[in-house]
Structure formats: structure tokens, C-alpha cells
Amino acid sequence: MDWTALGLSLRLAGWTVALLLPVSVLVGRLLAYRRFAGKGVVEALVMLPLVLPPTVFGFYLLLAFGRGAPFGDLWQGLVGRPLVFSFEGLVLASVIFNLPFAIQPAQRGFQAIPPEVREAAACCGMSPLRALWHIELPLAWPGVMTAMVLTFAHTLGEFGIVLMVGGSIPGETKTIAISIYDRVQAFDNRGAGIMSAVLVAISLAAITLTYALSARVGRRLG
Amino acid sequence: MALDVDLRAQAPIPLDLGFRVAPGEIMALVGPSGSGKTTILRAIAGLWRPEAGRVAVGAEVWLDSARRRWLPPHRRRTGLVFQNYALFPHMTALGNVMAAMDDPTPDGAARILGLVNLGGMDARRPAELSGGQQQRVALARALARRPLALLLDEPFSAVDRATRVRLHEEVLALRAHLSMPVLLVTHDLSEAERLADRIAVIEQGRIVAEGAAHAILSDAAALRVLGLEDAISILPALVAAHLPGGLTRLEGPTGPLLVPALALPAGARVQLRVRSADVLLSRSPVTGLSSPTVLAARIEALTPGQGALLVRLRAGASVISCRLPLSGAQVLGLSPGEAVHAVLTDPVVTELPG
Numbered sequence: 174m175d176w177t178a179l180g181l182s183l184r185l186a187g188w189t190v191a192l193l194l195p196v197s198v199l200v201g202r203l204l205a206y207r208r209f210a211g212k213g214v215v216e217a218l219v220m221l222p223l224v225l226p227p228t229v230f231g232f233y234l235l236l237a238f239g240r241g242a243p244f245g246d247l248w249q250g251l252v253g254r255p256l257v258f259s260f261e262g263l264v265l266a267s268v269i270f271n272l273p274f275a276i277q278p279a280q281r282g283f284q285a286i287p288p289e290v291r292e293a294a295a296c297c298g299m300s301p302l303r304a305l306w307h308i309e310l311p312l313a314w315p316g317v318m319t320a321m322v323l324t325f326a327h328t329l330g331e332f333g334i335v336l337m338v339g340g341s342i343p344g345e346t347k348t349i350a351i352s353i354y355d356r357v358q359a360f361d362n363r364g365a366g367i368m369s370a371v372l373v374a375i376s377l378a379a380i381t382l383t384y385a386l387s388a389r390v391g392r393r394l395g
Numbered sequence: 396m397a398l399d400v401d402l403r404a405q406a407p408i409p410l411d412l413g414f415r416v417a418p419g420e421i422m423a424l425v426g427p428s429g430s431g432k433t434t435i436l437r438a439i440a441g442l443w444r445p446e447a448g449r450v451a452v453g454a455e456v457w458l459d460s461a462r463r464r465w466l467p468p469h470r471r472r473t474g475l476v477f478q479n480y481a482l483f484p485h486m487t488a489l490g491n492v493m494a495a496m497d498d499p500t501p502d503g504a505a506r507i508l509g510l511v512n513l514g515g516m517d518a519r520r521p522a523e524l525s526g527g528q529q530q531r532v533a534l535a536r537a538l539a540r541r542p543l544a545l546l547l548d549e550p551f552s553a554v555d556r557a558t559r560v561r562l563h564e565e566v567l568a569l570r571a572h573l574s575m576p577v578l579l580v581t582h583d584l585s586e587a588e589r590l591a592d593r594i595a596v597i598e599q600g601r602i603v604a605e606g607a608a609h610a611i612l613s614d615a616a617a618l619r620v621l622g623l624e625d626a627i628s629i630l631p632a633l634v635a636a637h638l639p640g641g642l643t644r645l646e647g648p649t650g651p652l653l654v655p656a657l658a659l660p661a662g663a664r665v666q667l668r669v670r671s672a673d674v675l676l677s678r679s680p681v682t683g684l685s686s687p688t689v690l691a692a693r694i695e696a697l698t699p700g701q702g703a704l705l706v707r708l709r710a711g712a713s714v715i716s717c718r719l720p721l722s723g724a725q726v727l728g729l730s731p732g733e734a735v736h737a738v739l740t741d742p743v744v745t746e747l748p749g
Contacts, residue, residue: 178488206572238569259461287481289479289481290481290482290483290484290591292475292476292477292481293477293481293482293483293536293663294443294483295441295442295467295468295471296440296442296469296473296474296475296495296537297469297494297495297536297540297541298469298472298495298540299494300469301469307494308483309493310643311485312484312485313720332586366634
């Protein structure tokens with residue numbers, strides 16, 4: 174059992190969820206309520222990581238993060254450390270490839286709120302921020318929660334992009350999914366089996382938790 | 396403070412109208428669906444922005460396109476009751492009311508719920524309330540905002556008939572607490588007549604008729620907009636005396652008026668309602684008819700309608716609409732200004748309060 178890899182994966186998933194939570198709420202809400210030019214393009218871009226092969230996506234990220242690329246150089250200049258093959262690079266890649274999982278369910282959650290309920294909030298004197306906090310978030314919460322659980326579980330299991338962008342540096346970029354692959358390569362099926370089982374258990378627990386919470390919210394709203 | 400509204404728009408719905416509602420006055424906007432009634436309320440609440448116009452309550456200006464002033468809905472003190480209530484489903488009745496209060500306290504919210512006869516339901520969520528109860532919560536929430544204008548968008552359309560009648564009575568009882576201008580959107584003319592001091596008939600974003608309920612009900616053109624064939628005239632009268640032979644004498648707008656015996660004391664205020672098809676005209680005084688109710692009137696206007704002649708009569712301060720078959724009208728050869736005797740064949744007499 175590679176505890177370092179598991180810890181790293183959990184840390185990566187935690188950071189990804191923390192960074193994507195505001196993105197999920199803001200972009201999900203924007204796509205749910207607003208109409209603007211190029212909305213279709215934005216929605217397609219958000220969904221792109223879902224249809225691209227992870228290795229292809231990882232390859233492009235590797236190029237963009239690397240030395241010589243504007244973004245990679247900018248990061249190196251600001252932080253003093255290269256982005257590729259680092260934990261920060263992994264977090265950034267993870268944030269990008271989880272965009273569809275983080276935004277889509279939240280968008281559906283916000284869309285499910287009847288427009289007149291949001292209008293009623295405004296007519297009750299609530300500013301947009303207060304309406305978001307007191308009305309929209311409590312009602313869209315099952316969607317946002319689903320988004321975060323999917324993001325968490327998906328980050329734990331991602332392999333192709335992590336390998337392309339992060340390599341496999343123990344304690345820095347070697348996640349549990351990569352560790353499982355390493356164990357199998359080393360004919361250590363028992364180690365791979367234990368880690369796989371742990372991953373299954375964590376994912377199952379996360380999904381069960383969302384369903385239980387959504388059901389409770391559903392009962393509350395009747 | 397009075398509510399002043401002036402709205403102009405081309406799309407998505409044409410609007411070109413203006414009106415003023417006095418403090419404490421209930422004005423009803425009636426019209427066919429798609430006429431722009433709800434859009435007017437939404438423009439006042441700030442949920443929709445017209446191309447041009449002005450909305451103000453007293454000195455407080457919410458919209459003035461000439462001065463590029465526009466306040467977002469949460470900065471306008473309006474109480475809006477939505478057609479399907481739009482209650483916050485995750486909050487209790489009490490929570491819904493508190494959400495609209497400036498200084499929310501459970502006691503204050505409970506008091507407002509008591510005002511709409513919803514005491515004891517504080518802890519229920521909207522899903523656990525009946526349609527009529529949800530409607531009351533929506534009204535309480537609108538009042539909790541302490542609105543400068545109360546806007547009711549078909550608030551009684553989603554409840555059953557019996558509940559609607561009860562809610563009408565409750566709203567009338569609540570009127571003592573309503574010191575702000577009230578706008579009621581409805582497609583139900585009888586509801587407008589019951590609740591409103593004044594009615595505006597809206598067609599394609601314009602006011603085609605405006606006035607007291609009895610004036611609108613006797614306005615055949617306004618009623619056609621509402622898809623109603625038959626105008627109804629309303630005449631005020633006082634019970635004068637009970638006569639032998641099963642008759643009651645009323646003091647009507649142009650003198651005594653006989654009706655079948657009423658079980659009301661002398662001095663009681665009543666109103667007569669008569670459909671325009673139930674009015675007959677005669678040039679000479681008539682007696683011995685099966686209907687005793689005859690009054691003197693003068694012809695104000697004659698309008699040819701489909702297979703009928705629409706006659707507007709003036710009797711004192713009242714207007715009576717009369718719908719004559721074309722054949723009968725030709726026999727009489729009526730002309731405006733002429734004095735006639737109007738026979739009301741089937742008047743409905745109801746007592747007025749006070």
C-alpha cells in the first residue's frame with residue numbers, strides 16, 4: 174500500500190474541489206441564467222475535456238505549461254519553479270480537466286430553480302448576493318454537491334493527464350492511480366488490488382453520501 | 396403616495412399606456428391573455444425594463460427613461476404576489492415572511508401571518524400547505540416588505556372557486572390595512588368588480604376603457620375586448636316602501652322603480668343589475684307588463700352591432716346598456732336624445748353594505 178500516493182491523491186482532489194467550488198457556482202449560475210453571444214462556444218469548451226482522450230488533453234497541457242510556452246514561462250517567472258512535473262501543475266491540470274464535472278451539475282441545479290422564485294427574492298428586497306446565499310444556493314445545493322463529489326472522485330481516478338503533465342515523481346506527482354499502474358508493472362497484484370479496493374471504497378462512499386444528501390434535500394422540498 | 400405609471404415598448408409585447416393609482420385604491424387591470432397585463436406589473440416591480448417610460452411612487456422614482464434612471468427590483472419597495480406564488484420552497488411559512496422583512500423577527504412575521512388568517516401554520520413548508528394557504532403566505536410575504544405599491548398578478552387563479560370567494564372576502568377585510576396603491580391583474584371581470592375601485596381594460600398594451608366597475612360593465616365595446624357579448628348595467632337605488640301585491644318600491648336614479656317584493660327594510664341601499672339583452676324599450680309609458688320594473692331614460696347613443704342595435708341610455712347618473720334585435724329597433728325608429736321608457740325584465744337586486 175502506497176500511503177504517500179494516496180495522501181497525494183487526496184490532497185490533489187481536495188485542492189481541485191476547493192478551487193473549483195467557486196468556479197462551479199459562478200460559471201454554472203452564469204450558464205444557467207444568462208444569455209450572451211458565444212454561450213454555445215463556452216459550453217462546448219467546458220465539455221471538451223469530457224470527449225478528448227486524456228493523453229491528448231494532457232499533451233496540450235504539457236506544451237502549454239512547459240518552458241518556452243507563454244503560460245509556462247509566466248508561471249516560472251512569478252513562482253520561480255517550473256509548472257510541469259510539479260504538484261501545482263497537477264492541481265492546475267486537474268482543475269481544467271474537471272471543468273465539465275464541476276460546472277454541468279451545478280448549472281442544472283441552478284436551472285431547476287423556477288425563475289419566479291429568483292424574481293420573488295429580488296422583490297423581497299434581497300440583493301443578488303443575498304439572494305444567491307439565502308435562496309439560490311440552498312435550492313441548487315444538490316447540483317453543486319454532486320459537482321463537487323464527481324470532481325473529487327474523478328480526480329482520484331484520473332491517470333492519463335496526470336502522467337502526461339506530472340510524470341511520476343513520488344510525493345510530488347505520483348498519484349494513487351499511477352501507483353496502482355506501477356504495482357501492476359512490477360507484478361505486485363496484491364498491492365495493486367489493495368489500493369484499487371481503497372479507491373473503490375472512497376469513490377463509493379462519496380457517491381453514497383451525495384445521494385443520501387440529495388434525497389434529504391428532496392424530502393425537505395417535497 | 397400615489398403610483399404613477401407610464402410605459403412604452405415595442406417588444407416583446409407592445410405597450411403604450413399610463414395611469415395613476417391613488418393610495419389605498421385598488422385598481423384592476425383586466426384583459427385577454429397576451430394583452431400585457433402581467434408585463435405592466437413586471438415593469439413596475441423592475442423585473443422587466445421597457446424601452447421608455449416612468450414609474451414613480453410619490454417622489455420616489457423607480458424608472459425614468461428620460462433621465463436614464465432605473466432601480467433594480469430589490470431596491471424598489473414593491474410587494475408582488477406571483478400567479479403561482481413563487482414561495483421559497485426551502486423555507487417555512489414564517490421564514491418566507493421573514494425573508495421580506497427589513498428587521499426580521501419571528502413575532503413580527505407571525506403577526507403578519509395572523510393578518511392573513513394563517514396563524515398556527517408558521518412552521519409548515521410550502522409543500523405542506525394547500526393552494527389557498529400558499530396564496531395567503533405569498534400575500535403575507537408581499538405585505539411584510541412594507542411595500543409602497545402592492546402588485547397582485549392573478550393571485551386567485553390557481554385556487555378552487557370556494558377558496559377564491561373566501562380569499563376575496565379576506566382581501567376586502569384586509570383593506571383597512573392597505574394604505575398603499577394596489578394593482579390587481581386578473582382576467583376575471585367579476586373578481587375585478589368585487590375587489591377593485593377602478594378597472595382598466597387592457598388590449599394589446601393599451602387601455603381601451605377605464606372607470607368604475609359599473610361603467611365598464613355597461614360598456615359594450617370594453618366587454619367585447621374581454622370576449623363578453625353582454626353588457627351588464629348597474630343601477631343604485633334605495634328601498635322606499637313595501638307595497639301590497641308582492642311589490643317593493645325603490646327610489647331609483649330617475650324616480651320610483653317597482654321590483655318584486657324584497658325582504659329588506661326601508662332605507663336599505665341596493666343595486667340592480669340587468670343584462671343588456673334583458674332591457675326593452677318603449678316610447679310610451681307602459682303598465683300592466685309582466686315585469687313591473689320600468690324607468691324613464693334618455694337615449695345617448697346608438698351603435699349597430701352584429702344582428703342587434705346597441706343602445707346606451709342615460710338614467711340620472713347611471714348608464715344602461717340595451718341590446719335590441721334589429722327588427723325591433725327598426726319598428727321603433729329610435730334616435731339619440733329621445734326620451735324612452737326602459738323595461739328591465741330580469742333585474743337582480745342585491746343589498747349594498749352600509
